[in-house]
Amino acid sequence: MYPILEARELTNNIYFMIVKAERVAKNCLPGQFIIVRSDENAERIPLTICDYDRAAGTITIVFQVVGAGSLKLAQLKAGDAFHDFVGPLGQPSEFCKMPLEELKQKKILFVAGGVGTAPVYPQVKWLKEQGVPADVIVGAKSKSFLILEEMMASVAENLYITTDDGSYGRSGMVTKCIEDLISEGKEYDVCVAIGPMIMMKFCALTTKKLNIPTVVSMNPVMVDGTGMCGGCRLTVGGEVKFACVDGPEFDGHLVDFDQAMKRASIYRTVEGKKFLEAKEGDTHHGGCGNCGGDK
């Protein structure tokens, strides 16, 4: 069992938890993820790592409730425990393998969308610890959906917040913010964009135009997270890759986003969810946001 030391709702169904998981905390690096199960009958749910404390042996996770599985997680409180908590999974970010001198030459821009702010934070923090400054754009639907602002401000060289409705910070999508920064005279050698698939797709299109190499982090459906099921496969530069062992980070200019979004659509669109409910019959237990199984 993996005890939950702290648990709270950040905003609008986005939850923050600190969990004791010593083996994971000892070896995890920015870019990696974990898989949890709330109890012995629960689904395996992959979640990004938002922070880690090696001395305390803890991992911080931040997740949004999207279906029955994550709702069950959200109901856990400090003092409860996860039945299973495994990781770190996936490859660490490219930076972690780069020689420090080379890394220090890079002008890095992070673009975080919504709950994607959580996996961006440990990357920026890690870079700051190495003495590498990085700029961060955080995009949210509106002010009330913004998370981790203070934490991010404490590690980012410059933090630019933009909201779709202009209720806080700059106004407009993250792509507009990228373009504005460039036209304001900023220069970047590399961009890391993490957020909803549609946001990453348009970030990649924008940075392609601006000629900035871009890394994205993919979070498709998976079962085991160790390469065994192949459910997380996606096409990158014409080759089939498994997000869990080859990723989750890939070259954003090579990822076939349209295909990845179609694969994900059954979990994310109204038509897709209806389709899923019909296909899964009595093995359907919610997750579609449609059937009431989530409530």
Added chain:
Amino acid sequence: MDVFKKVPVREQDPQVRATNFEEVCYGYNAEEAMAEASRCINCKNAKCITGCPVNINIPAFINEVKNGEFKKAFDILSCSSALPAVCGRVCPQETQCEGLCIRGIKGEPVSIGKLERFVADWARENGIKPEAPANKNGKKVAVIGAGPAGLTCAGDLAKAGYDVTIFEALHEAGGVLVYGIPEFRLPKEAVVKKEIENVKSLGVKIETNVIIGKSVTIDELMDEEDFKAVFIGSGAGLPKFMGIPGEQANGVFSANEYLTRSNLMKAFDPNSTTPIFRGKKVAVVGGGNVAMDAARTALRLGAETHIVYRRSEAELPARVEEVHHAKEEGIIFDLLCNPIEILQDENFAVSGIKCIRMELGEPDASGRRRPVEVPGSEFVIDVDTVIMSLGTSPNPMISQTTPGLDINKWRCIIADEATGKTSKEGVYAGGDAVTGAATVILAMGAGKAAAKAIDEYLQDK
């Protein structure tokens, strides 16, 4: 009784079992087992033993069954195998022990597998467990993977007095026995869990949710956690796909994913929260045991199910019994045809599988006749689900993170066949991680050989 024929084993009616996940084969009762055991002529030079990858003393245990001494029979099995109830169910006996049985020359071989199963089931039902050794040497050995290879290696080392910890990546021990082989062939609660409990009762510790190469490396286990030797039995790896158009459509799964959802995550059970596609018409591509398992699972979930295989029936790699059971249950075999495209509808969902007819040409490197396409013979099978069962390629997580551990051009770990010794001192390996996808019993054989070699290596340490 006809001594040339096996005592028939009772099975669940095909029509009934096609709709449930209960075990297909009921096994022998004591009377049937003793009758079958009496067919063994107790050869002096028993060929069956040499056909067994873990060299069970087959005539000796069968002789005890014949005399009704089932406890003694179990003790003989336990000397060689940690998982007899599993092996009695899933070993390919027809190509191993039973394939070499002298009885088989004139009639049917002795039903060694069913007898093994009977003895193991009897022991379990009567609460008989192997005992932990009295003398422990305190030396720590790490075993990676709680599948057939790892459980066997760990069991043998524990019996020899070692302090053994198995590290398992998934949340449950058993490896392919829990995620791969379906309930109706190998009951999880009644059989697999109990045999794993038996291994634990020898003193073996199992730590789940640890991914070697990620949560901790082999070097850290040896340098920081004081493990004197390591056995890698990490299993098969990443599922292969065909590389044909449409393979990313919704409704295309690897057999690994489909079976893991159903077996490990128990998606077929209403209490589970893991979903699974319940296709109306399912095509399973491939002809091995895994393909049969996936097809028979899909059938039980209510689908009209087709096996699509590019060679003919004679070349099917699956066990004869599995093919026979699949046919009895109503699986449709589309042989000598090969998929060339997966068709999809406007919602990106599978709507059919386009195949081309094949014919057999000259033998290829494997000795089997090479299938060649028949030009112009394309046709479409209307299906809404496709399950790819084409084998696996090795998982890179351990090899990438273990300096000094050599792999071959197929990325399998290189290990000595007789001892499991790898290029890295103190590190041994066996099972699918070394050979590529094979059988439960071959993995157990490798685990056993490695346990012996590790014991010899650590004697001097």
